[in-house]
Amino acid sequence: LHPQCTWTGLVLKGVTVETETMRDPTVTCVFRQNCILPCNVDPSSDTIIHWDHLTSGEHNVHSYYDTEDQLGRQDQQFKGRTSLFQDLISRGNGSLRLTGVKIQDEGRYSCYSSTERGSRKTFIQLKVEALIKVSIKLVENRIICSSEWIYPQPELSWSVNPPSELEINSPTMVHQTEEQLYSISSSLLVSDRLYDQTYSCTVSSSRNKKTASFCKSKLLVCYLKLLINVFTILSLLVFIGYFKTPNITHKPSESPNTSRPAVKAILS
Template identity: 30%
Template sequence: MLQPKIQPSDGLSFRTCSVFIFMVLQSVGEPSQLICSHQPIVALAGDDVILPCHLEPAIDVRSETVLWTRTDLDPKYIHVHKDGRPVYRSQNPSFKNRTALFVDELKNGNVSMKISKVKISDAGKYVCILDSMMKDASIQLTVGVVSTPVVEFVSNQSREVVLQCEAKGCYPEPELFWLDAEGNLLSAGPPETVRGPDDLYTVSRRLTVEKSDSFTCRVQQKNINQSRETHVYVPEPSQLICSHQPIGALAGDDVILPCHLEPAIDVRSETVLWTRTDLHPKYIHVHKDGRPVYRSQNPSFKNRTALFVDELKNGNVSMKISKVKISDAGKYVCILDSMMKDASIQLTVGVVSTPVVEFVSNQSREVVLQCEAKGCYPEPELFWLDAEGNLLSAGPPETVRGPDDLYTVSRRLTVEKSHSFTCRVQQKNINQSRETHVYVPDARRRRKRREDEKTKDETLL
């Protein structure tokens, strides 16, 4: 069979003919479709987003007019690309300087549009149009604002704890759930949702629990496939604990009445009250809205009380009283009103005096010693002890209470031999004691001392 022979004089090479034939076949093949994403595109406010759209099979559209519109807006044009460049004359002003095509990709049929710094108002249905090709396709944009929920203790009673979870500034409207440590849904109070003038939602929900455990508050926004969680651990219900032992202080000193929450809870936002119900007014110290309130304070405590403000976050509500007076003694009550907690503590104030010992009688065979302690409070006990610390049999104590409410106590001891003795004054209520030691010489030395004293007296005469 004879084959036709192509001569160079034909003007076309074999390769050139092949390319030409391929182009002809392509031009009569299946027409291109303009395809945008069938799934809504989700973006968070403030982010950049791409609305994907392309021709399939790909066709170079660099010479085409590409329009992006939203028919619910006026003007409806979001982006116009004509004669190889963007045209801004008819663009909706809310999209000014925020839209762009991928110019280098137009030759591949990619007509996707990028929107920068997305706003909530950008949410809607966008239409891409290739007018001369009579093609168009739409795509949905959903814009959201996500907020991490904040959990706070609303109430912390002895038997139950009330937690509140709140998420502010959300869009679209979110759902809020409480979960246990295993991720199971918990029965909680109804959600409370408020829509602000900025179209953002605030949602809150309370949960009441009666046991120590971990809990999770989850805010979920299905439309934008977003969720945020906050975990919280609820300890055993806190108890307000003040010292069970009376606190002793000496008049003129400073004293601290220790009181704290256990487990610790931050009480900086709580009102802390210290009172004495036997006084009028009964308020010793009031701490409210982060500062002391003096208006209702008992005047005898003016400028003498304080809390340890830096320790309130650790649940420490101890009170310091400066320059304690005897009249400060009494039963104090610490109250955390909003938490329905209170506890009491007893303050005992004392005045301590060191005893004075003197020789009342100094005979040849026996010596009478007297020990006296003046200006004591509360009423003290007085003892005589030997050198080994053993109690000695002494005369009965004599106690006198003066007009200043201070006590004077004295007691005599008769001894017959040379030895060391101790007079001890003890005040159990304030856990204080004072001692004075004395040495009684033997009879010979006592006689010699008396003779010396007699000689001295005669010389003076």
């Protein structure tokens, strides 16, 4: 047996029920996208499968028996969003396909399967994340950083390069929507006397992190530095190309002796 996995067997009306006890595997799904929860079943032509969501009780997600979907008990939360790979069930694949993932879908799931050889139940944890996109802009003398539609709850932090003696102490506002997503924003007051500094805003959650930067320069030094780097690279390429070009020697159409009289005639 696997050191982190044990099996317990129960005999119930002549049927052996096996339950795998181990740390639940975790699947991370992206908000509003599709996701697959894996489940292996015994290959059979008469497999019974019950998927349940075990958070806040036990709610039926999807059932399959008599070689077809049985959705009479399906919880309203999952209506029209679940399916099995029916052509693969007889080969041992009982995985659940969940579309349009919601924050409420997060939690523990069980996959119960039964055949003439016995039954088994496995568990899986589903975690939901909403990808972070950071917006940063300058409004008058404030740099505003914001991000929307985030999950789980994020944090926001500022940094300055080169470091400034001024203390960065800006309040952060967090708002949660009806879909349990988070919006976060913060603004930083910048001095008119400080230039050539890069202000970076980092928004992070327990599963994701993004950083956006704004360069404050009196003479557009930030962009000038970029142009200098590009010019240096182009100059180097031209220099290399010049020395790689083969030397071509052109033969004169006339000998020096025959060309000199013509020149003298014109000058005279």
